[in-house]
Amino acid sequence: xxxxxxxATTVPQSLDSLLVGQPxxxxxxxxxxxxxxxxxxxxxxxxxxGVAAFGVEMKRAVTPLADVAALWQLCRxxxxxxxxxxxxxxxxxxxxxxxxxxxARVPVRVHGIVGMPLMExxxxxxxxxxxxxxxxxxxxTRLTCNSTGLRSWVLDHVSSARRIDVIGEGSINGVDPARxxxxxxxxxxxxxxxxxxDEDATVILYAGRLVxxxxxxxxxxxxxxxxxxxxxxxxLLVGSAEPERDPLSEQxxxxxxxxxxxxxxxxxxxVRPYYSAADIFALPSYREGLPNALLEASACGLACVATDxxxxxxxxxxxxxxxxIPVRDSAALASALERLLDVDLRAxxxxxxxxxxxxxxxxxxxxxxxxxxxxxxxxxxxxxxxxDRGSFVDGSGAA
Numbered sequence: 001x002x003x004x005x006x007x008a009t010t011v012p013q014s015l016d017s018l019l020v021g022q023p024x025x026x027x028x029x030x031x032x033x034x035x036x037x038x039x040x041x042x043x044x045x046x047x048x049x050g051v052a053a054f055g056v057e058m059k060r061a062v063t064p065l066a067d068v069a070a071l072w073q074l075c076r077x078x079x080x081x082x083x084x085x086x087x088x089x090x091x092x093x094x095x096x097x098x099x100x101x102x103x104a105r106v107p108v109r110v111h112g113i114v115g116m117p118l119m120e121x122x123x124x125x126x127x128x129x130x131x132x133x134x135x136x137x138x139x140x141t142r143l144t145c146n147s148t149g150l151r152s153w154v155l156d157h158v159s160s161a162r163r164i165d166v167i168g169e170g171s172i173n174g175v176d177p178a179r180x181x182x183x184x185x186x187x188x189x190x191x192x193x194x195x196x197x198d199e200d201a202t203v204i205l206y207a208g209r210l211v212x213x214x215x216x217x218x219x220x221x222x223x224x225x226x227x228x229x230x231x232x233x234x235x236l237l238v239g240s241a242e243p244e245r246d247p248l249s250e251q252x253x254x255x256x257x258x259x260x261x262x263x264x265x266x267x268x269x270x271v272r273p274y275y276s277a278a279d280i281f282a283l284p285s286y287r288e289g290l291p292n293a294l295l296e297a298s299a300c301g302l303a304c305v306a307t308d309x310x311x312x313x314x315x316x317x318x319x320x321x322x323x324x325i326p327v328r329d330s331a332a333l334a335s336a337l338e339r340l341l342d343v344d345l346r347a348x349x350x351x352x353x354x355x356x357x358x359x360x361x362x363x364x365x366x367x368x369x370x371x372x373x374x375x376x377x378x379x380x381x382x383x384x385x386x387x388d389r390g391s392f393v394d395g396s397g398a399a
Contacts, residue, residue: 001031002029002030002031003029003030003031003083003084003085003378004030004031004033004082004083004084004085005026005030005031005032005033005083005084005085005086005087005374006032006033006034006035006054006078006081006083006085006086006087006097007019007022007023007026007032007033007035007087007089008034008035008086008088008089008093009035009036009088009089009093010037010090010091010092010093011037011058011060011090012037012039012041012045013041014036014089014090015034015036015042015045016041016044016045016269017269017292018089018114018173018292019172020173020176021049021176021363021367022049022173022367022370023045023049023050023051024048024049024050024051025371026367026370026371026374027049027050029371029374029375030085030374031052032049032051032052033051033052033053033054033081033083034046034051034053034054035053035054035055035056035074035077035093035097036053036055036056036058036093037055037056037057038055038056038057039055042055054077056070056073056074056077057069057070058070058092058093058096059092060091060092062128067096070096071096071099071103074096074097074100074101075100075103075104077100078103078104078106079104082106083101083106084107084108084378085106085107085108085110085374085377085378086098086106086108086109086110087110087112088109088110088111088136089112089114089172090114091117091132091133091136094111094112094136095132095135095136095139098111098136098139098140099135099139101139102139107141107378108141109139109140109141109142110140110141110142110143110144110377111137111139111140111142111143111144112144112145112146112172113143113144113145113146113150113151113154113164113289114145114146114172114289114290115150115288116133116153116154116287116289117129117287118130118133118157118158119153119287120286120287133158133159134158134159137158137159137162141377142165142377143162143163143164143165144164144165144167144373145164145165145166145170145289146166146170146171146289146311147166147170147171147289147290147310147311147314148166148170148310148314149310149311149313150288150289150290150310150311151164151166152310165373167369167370168361168365168366168369168370169360169361169366170290170311170314170361171290171292171295171361171366172289172290172292173363174295174361174362174363174365174366174367175292175295175296175357175361175363176299176363177299177354177357177358177362177363180272180275180295180296180300181299181300181301181354182300182301182350182354183275183276183300187276188276191273191274191276191277192277194273194277195236195263195274195277196263197234197236197263197277198232198234200232201232201233201234202230202233202234202280203234203235203236203277203278203279204223204233204234204235204236204278204279204280204281204282204337205236205238205274205275205277205278205280205281205282205297206235206236206237206238206239206281206282206283207238207239207274207281207293207296207297208239208283208285208291208293209239209240209242209246210237210240210241210242210248210256211241211242211245211246211247211248212246212247212248212252212286213285213286213287214283214284214285214286215283215284215285215286215307215327215328216248216256217248217249217251217252217330218284218328218329218330218333219235219282219284219330219333220252220255220256220259220262221251221252221255221330221333221334222284222330222331222333222334222337223235223259223261223337224255224259225330225331226337226338227259227260227261229338230338230341231261233261233341234261234262234263235259235261235262235263236263236277236278237256237262237264237265238266238267238268238271238274239266239267240267271293271296272300275296275297275300275302276300278297278302279302279303279340279346280302280303280304280305280337280340280346281294281297281302281304281305282304282306282337283304283305283306283307283312284305284306284307284327284333285307285309285312286307286309286327287309288309288310288311289310289311290311290314290315291311291312291315294306294311294312294315294316295315295357295361297353298315298316298321298322298350298353298354298356298357299357299358301350301351301354302353303322303323303340303346303349303350303353304316304321304322304323304349304353305323305324305325305333305336305337306322306323306324306325307324307325307326307327308324308325308326308327309327312324315356315357316353317352317356320349320352320356321352321353321356322349322353323336323339323349
């Protein structure tokens with residue numbers, strides 16, 4: 001009988017976008033169930049991956065009564081299904097799932113650290129987030145992290161006493177270089193016609209949440225400066241705003257409404273046509289784990305500009321596969337984007353970026369490393385104790 005593995009995120013969008021193909025791959029060795037808030041999207045993920053699903057309402061916000069109800073449902077589910085391993089991602093699912101799994105005495109409880117809102121938080125919110133992170137880690141039996149830089153930050157600022165593993169070279173799911181690949185001339189032209197973009201324009205793409213801590217304010221300022229000197233430059237924005245959680249500044253909101261040359265298409269589940277239309281990818285974020293969009297853009301052969309922070313500086317090698325800039329520096333961002341108006345430089349960096357991603361983050365290599373990790377932690381207790389002393393990884397991510 002195959003060991004049971006439950007994979008959990010707070011909302012099904014995370015399962016749908018972050019873990020494509022992973023549950024199906026793991027189901028070769030495990031009896032896999034995906035857990036998230038209920039609905040058609042969760043059912044669609046389960047159908048696509050060929051695995052079971054369990055829906056339980058989990059709110060991103062602090063909702064004590066709803067959280068207790070979710071905890072109770074999860075605990076009952078784990079006691080009924082008796083999984084050998086539970087893996088959680090995202091903050092609320094991490095706390096609730098790890099707590100329920102501990103109460104149900106699930107032997108292996110792995111929480112995946114894939115981002116850290118705590119980095120940009122302050123005051124009471126920071127204290128609440130810090131307490132939640134530490135509680136989640138205490139309830140887990142193992143921790144993983146999607147980048148070595150984020151792992152170092154967590155050890156310095158959250159929990160220095162815990163071992164944290166990085167799977168492979170990092171990321172949450174790797175990237176499929178066959179799915180994300182450079183567009184040919186026909187695909188590029190077709191995508192531009194679809195979005196009403198001139199064939200001769202230079203297109204800068206951003207894909208992600210349109211929020212403050214992604215550096216959208218700096219991106220809009222940099223684009224306005226660039227556009228004043230190069231009227232054939234277009235900024236293509238793919239993503240939705242979150243005014244309740246992380247609103248844009250009034251200046252940024254005004255630029256978004258009024259600046260020429262901006263194509264704002266909103267949220268999209270499949271970003272590949274937008275990569276096809278683009279020449280440059282920009283990610284001026286303040287904090288990251290290891291950004292999937294940067295992996296995808298690099299796999300598509302786009303020259304990338306990103307901030308010199310953990311995660312970004314693991315994907316992008318400065319001046320080799322892209323350009324790195326300081327955080328919160330719109331002038332440096334504008335200068336880097338202007339450098340990439342050079343077609344030959346873009347081509348050289350983009351080609352090197354795809355090669356680097358294929359060597360370090362190929363999805364198949366990541367899945368193999370993840371499967372090896374899961375096999376190691378579901379061994380009988382004696383073997384697992386030996387694994388904890390370093391038979392799989394040394395705690396720094398080295399396999």
